[in-house]
Amino acid sequence: MNSLLNGVFVASVLxxxxxxxxxxxxxxxxxxxxxxxxxxxxxxxxxESLSRSTDDPHHVEPTGSMVSKVAHANVVARIGMDFxxxxxxxxEKSGNDGVSKGGKGYADCSANLRVQEIPPAKLDPSMxxxxxxxxxxxxxxxxNGILAAGNIAAALIRVDPAGQPYYNQRFLDFGAKIKxxxxxxxTMLAPxxxxxxxxxxxxxxxxxxxxxxxxFGTIEPKPGIQPSQGHVNDLIREMKADKVKAMLVxxxxxxxxxxxxxxxxGAKAVYVPLSVGxxxxxxxxxxxxxxxxxxxxxxxx
Amino acid sequence: MRINHSIRLVxxxxxxxxxxxxxxxxxxxxxxxxxxxQDSLEALKKLLESNPELAKQLRALLDQLDKGKGQTPVEKPxxxxxxxxxxxxxxxxxxxxxxxxxxxxxxxxxASLTPDISVxxxxxxxxxxxxxxxxxxxxxxxxxxxxLQQAIYPGVRFDAFLIADSTNGFIxxxxxxxxxxxxxxxxxFGAYIGKERLTFGKLNHIHPHSRNFxxxxxxxxxxxxxxxxxxxxxxxxxxxxxxxxxxxxxxxMWNLQPADTSGLPRFGGSQKYPVGAGINGNFTSGRLWTSxxxxxxxxxxxxxxxxxxxxxxxxxxxxxxxxxxxxxNFPGTFKxxxxxxxxIWHTRQDKLTGTGSHTxxxxxxxANYKPDQYFDYGFRFDxxxxxxxxxxxxxxxxxxxxxxxxxxxxxxxxYKFGNRSSDLLLPSARKFSExxxxxxxxxxSHSHSLQ
Numbered sequence: 001m002n003s004l005l006n007g008v009f010v011a012s013v014l015x016x017x018x019x020x021x022x023x024x025x026x027x028x029x030x031x032x033x034x035x036x037x038x039x040x041x042x043x044x045x046x047x048e049s050l051s052r053s054t055d056d057p058h059h060v061e062p063t064g065s066m067v068s069k070v071a072h073a074n075v076v077a078r079i080g081m082d083f084x085x086x087x088x089x090x091x092e093k094s095g096n097d098g099v100s101k102g103g104k105g106y107a108d109c110s111a112n113l114r115v116q117e118i119p120p121a122k123l124d125p126s127m128x129x130x131x132x133x134x135x136x137x138x139x140x141x142x143x144n145g146i147l148a149a150g151n152i153a154a155a156l157i158r159v160d161p162a163g164q165p166y167y168n169q170r171f172l173d174f175g176a177k178i179k180x181x182x183x184x185x186x187t188m189l190a191p192x193x194x195x196x197x198x199x200x201x202x203x204x205x206x207x208x209x210x211x212x213x214x215x216f217g218t219i220e221p222k223p224g225i226q227p228s229q230g231h232v233n234d235l236i237r238e239m240k241a242d243k244v245k246a247m248l249v250x251x252x253x254x255x256x257x258x259x260x261x262x263x264x265x266g267a268k269a270v271y272v273p274l275s276v277g278x279x280x281x282x283x284x285x286x287x288x289x290x291x292x293x294x295x296x297x298x299x300x301x
Numbered sequence: 302m303r304i305n306h307s308i309r310l311v312x313x314x315x316x317x318x319x320x321x322x323x324x325x326x327x328x329x330x331x332x333x334x335x336x337x338x339q340d341s342l343e344a345l346k347k348l349l350e351s352n353p354e355l356a357k358q359l360r361a362l363l364d365q366l367d368k369g370k371g372q373t374p375v376e377k378p379x380x381x382x383x384x385x386x387x388x389x390x391x392x393x394x395x396x397x398x399x400x401x402x403x404x405x406x407x408x409x410x411x412a413s414l415t416p417d418i419s420v421x422x423x424x425x426x427x428x429x430x431x432x433x434x435x436x437x438x439x440x441x442x443x444x445x446x447x448x449l450q451q452a453i454y455p456g457v458r459f460d461a462f463l464i465a466d467s468t469n470g471f472i473x474x475x476x477x478x479x480x481x482x483x484x485x486x487x488x489x490f491g492a493y494i495g496k497e498r499l500t501f502g503k504l505n506h507i508h509p510h511s512r513n514f515x516x517x518x519x520x521x522x523x524x525x526x527x528x529x530x531x532x533x534x535x536x537x538x539x540x541x542x543x544x545x546x547x548x549x550x551x552x553x554m555w556n557l558q559p560a561d562t563s564g565l566p567r568f569g570g571s572q573k574y575p576v577g578a579g580i581n582g583n584f585t586s587g588r589l590w591t592s593x594x595x596x597x598x599x600x601x602x603x604x605x606x607x608x609x610x611x612x613x614x615x616x617x618x619x620x621x622x623x624x625x626x627x628x629x630n631f632p633g634t635f636k637x638x639x640x641x642x643x644x645i646w647h648t649r650q651d652k653l654t655g656t657g658s659h660t661x662x663x664x665x666x667x668a669n670y671k672p673d674q675y676f677d678y679g680f681r682f683d684x685x686x687x688x689x690x691x692x693x694x695x696x697x698x699x700x701x702x703x704x705x706x707x708x709x710x711x712x713x714x715x716y717k718f719g720n721r722s723s724d725l726l727l728p729s730a731r732k733f734s735e736x737x738x739x740x741x742x743x744x745x746s747h748s749h750s751l752q
Contacts (some may be wrong), residue, residue, distance in 0.1 A: 054634050062751050063600040064547030064592020089751035095484045095491050112390055125709050125744050147385040154389050175387030226675050252634030
């Protein structure tokens with residue numbers, strides 16, 4: 001009996017004394033970041049997204065359970081640029097200094113971004129839902145996934161220095177994978193370089209710039225403002241005149257006006273997911289662009 | 302763009318000289334470094350004389366320039382932006398710089414220490430209401446709120462909300478002015494210090510412009526305050542360390558101002574008992590707020606609140622208790638189904654005439670459906686009696702329609718009908734009907750703590 005107890009005691013001491021692989025809890029504001037964080041963190045992290053794949057990450061209602069998740073997180077990664085401002089109240093309520101602004105585990109994935117559409121110095125609500133730091137839809141350029149990954153990797157290394165070689169390698173692998181796929185997507189859209197594309201919301205500025213397309217106009221008269229029949233009529237007339245061939249529309253938008261415009265102009269309404277998981281085929285950040293680029297290239301044929 | 306002929310010659314010659322010197326061995330001698338235009342021309346002449354092949358190349362270049370004359374330069378607006386380097390930001394070993402900073406370029410902006418400033422207007426009107434309603438058929442600026450908000454220390458921020466409303470002749474006053482501390486030193490507590498709408502129940506803390514209906518629900522109006530239960534003091538809050546469950550405890554001590562009883566009836570020949578909590582001076586309160594995610598798309602919140610203080614009438618003890626429930630389901634993008642209910646109990650221990658404890662209660666139930674980004678539809682049922690010894694009850698149903706024109710602008714209609722047997726806030730009537738119209742607008746950066 002004594003030897004059994006001694007054995008248990010020794011095993012317990014050994015178990016306590018052994019270095020264990022800590023699991024880093026990562027909380028992100030959107031499923032695209034969740035996919036990227038999983039790519040970088042691998043089996044050293046557990047990633048949870050506060051918004052669901054069907055959410056517009058700009059319009060998320062904060063909840064108490066989000067506070068609970070953030071309170072127990074080691075890393076919080078956000079889109080930033082005033083896009084996910086709802087996170088601020090959650091961070092404040094969580095009392096978790098480590099993941100709040102300035103904390104080791106805080107990652108603003110827009111850091112070091114080449115920002116597009118920085119608004120004029122004077123802004124007001126009549127311009128619609130304009131973001132003061134510029135257009136925040138930078139993750140719609142797959143190359144910016146590298147930037148977000150770098151910011152997440154930096155936060156992971158700060159909170160888990162022992163995992164640095166692991167995170168570095170996975171980051172390099174992810175960067176290479178993005179570049180490899182980017183070449184393929186570029187080839188798919190190369191025949192349509194310079195094509196005019198209408199979008200529903202200004203979510204695609206970074207995307208069209210990356211692939212040499214041109215944004216013709218938006219179905220929303222101004223960002224976040226409900227489309228009106230008058231604006232849509234004007235858009236139809238202009239799209240006909242300029243022979244616009246396609247519209248990029250997030251799957252979660254109302255199909256009413258895109259379908260109407262498609263019927264009147266012949267421009268194809270291309271419904272695409274904006275987030276990983278919003279479409280059955282968009283199972284990760286790279287497959288998300290496989291879906292978007294594939295559907296757009298098909299429509300532009 | 303017109304180019305002076307001799308300058309063109311110099312440019313072409315210089316290009317040729319460079320080409321000849323760097324890439325070709327046919328140049329017999331190195332010309333002296335040109336100092337002036339004349340020197341350049343001389344050097345070029347000698348070079349061309351000694352090498353007829355170069356003269357042919359120069360002629361071809363000049364022809365190309367002539368062909369391009371008058372044409373605008375080819376623009377490349379859709380040049381592909383650079384791909385971000387695969388370099389971890391902050392990695393000192395990185396040889397290459399990372400992509401350009403998000404910081405605006407010089408001259409476009411400058412740092413500012415000014416707090417976030419916002420203005421929110423709340424216009425509302427009450428129509429087809431019963432006779433005797435002083436605000437009947439008037440659309441007026443019910444309330445304007447000016448918010449000043451800023452972080453003042455790591456983990457500490459202040460919020461100041463200055464309001465002016467029509468009932469007070471638009472005399473501005475601070476409805477809230479508090480500092481919130483996310484963590485007190487190394488202790489696992491947060492704290493609020495200052496004047497604020499108390500976190501009693503679910504709705505009292507939430508400003509009217511952030512609510513899903515126009516008016517104050519009857520149980521809050523009659524048992525807490527026609528506007529808000531508001532106090533000056535401090536509270537601490539603690540997030541219970543339970544994984545998977547949000548459980549926040551808040552304890553506060555406040556100083557409450559006596560309610561305005563002018564215009565109210567006297568009881569027992571002398572005393573005027575107020576509508577609302579009727580507490581004057583110290584008020585100690587606590588709230589437990591829990592929240593749990595159910596499945597992937599539902600959030601269930603349960604709360605319990607309790608507080609006690611004294612009335613300025615005979616030193617009566619007053620106790621307030623409340624429970625609240627909020628269930629939110631998010632079935633799709635922008636979509637939300639919400640069910641909210643709250644019950645409040647008001648107990649007064651009558652020391653003045655020794656009649657013992659008297660408890661009055663009220664409840665509301667609110668259901669709301671938001672099918673898209675722009676609209677939501679609601680239904681509310683109110684049922685509340687008045688605090689002892691005031692007599693009366695209101696039972697009403699409301700239908701609410703909201704159009705969110707922008708993130709900060711909302712147009713709302715609320716049709717309310719029911720029975721009101723007290724005319725202390727609004728005239729009493731059986732089967733009354735009221736139509737509320739509200740227009741909420743605002744500008745500037747504005748936020749409220751999570752509730």
